[in-house]
Amino acid sequence: MSKKREEKKVFEIKWKTDLPYNWAMGKLSVKFFEELKENKKIMGSKCPKCGKVHMPPRGVCADCLVQMTVDDMVELPPRGTLEGFTVVNYPFVDPNTGGMRPFPYGYAIFKLDGADTYMMHFINETDPSKFKIGQRVEAVFKEKREGNLGDIPYFRIIEEG
Numbered sequence: 356m357s358k359k360r361e362e363k364k365v366f367e368i369k370w371k372t373d374l375p376y377n378w379a380m381g382k383l384s385v386k387f388f389e390e391l392k393e394n395k396k397i398m399g400s401k402c403p404k405c406g407k408v409h410m411p412p413r414g415v416c417a418d419c420l421v422q423m424t425v426d427d428m429v430e431l432p433p434r435g436t437l438e439g440f441t442v443v444n445y446p447f448v449d450p451n452t453g454g455m456r457p458f459p460y461g462y463a464i465f466k467l468d469g470a471d472t473y474m475m476h477f478i479n480e481t482d483p484s485k486f487k488i489g490q491r492v493e494a495v496f497k498e499k500r501e502g503n504l505g506d507i508p509y510f511r512i513i514e515e516g
């Protein structure tokens with residue numbers, strides 16, 4: 356025997372709410388964003404035991420679990436090598452603004468010179484045929500920086516040589 360399901364109208368209330376929050380970034384991240392804002396520098400952290408350079412800077416080396424401090428931070432050049440890429444072709448909520456990010460846009464994975472870890476960021480190319488693994492890329496800085504990742508809006512492909 357089957358019981359006929361009763362359809363009930365769901366009672367709902369719609370509203371928007373602000374949800375402000377703060378979090379502790381840690382000393383290395385604070386130093387990273389201060390140097391980015393004030394001096395247009397990109398800082399990584401170098402493990403004092405194995406020498407691995409982490410970018411973004413990490414408080415603990417993932418390989419040997421040694422803790423790092425701001426004294427272990429090293430400046431990295433704003434240039435690196437492309438290791439992978441994608442072109443995003445669908446609407447996406449931009450976590451920095453809460454609005455929809457215009458598309459298409461390029462997103463790349465690369466290693467900064469002197470770093471042993473990969474980082475990902477926007478890149479100002481949307482034609483997949485223009486990307487080549489091993490290409491050189493360079494950070495583009497905002498003139499008026501605020502101390503957040505938006506201070507580097509994107510990387511660009513450069514010719515060197």
Ligand SMILES: [Zn+2]
Pocket residue numbers: 402403404405406407416417418419420421
């Ligand atoms: Zn290490």
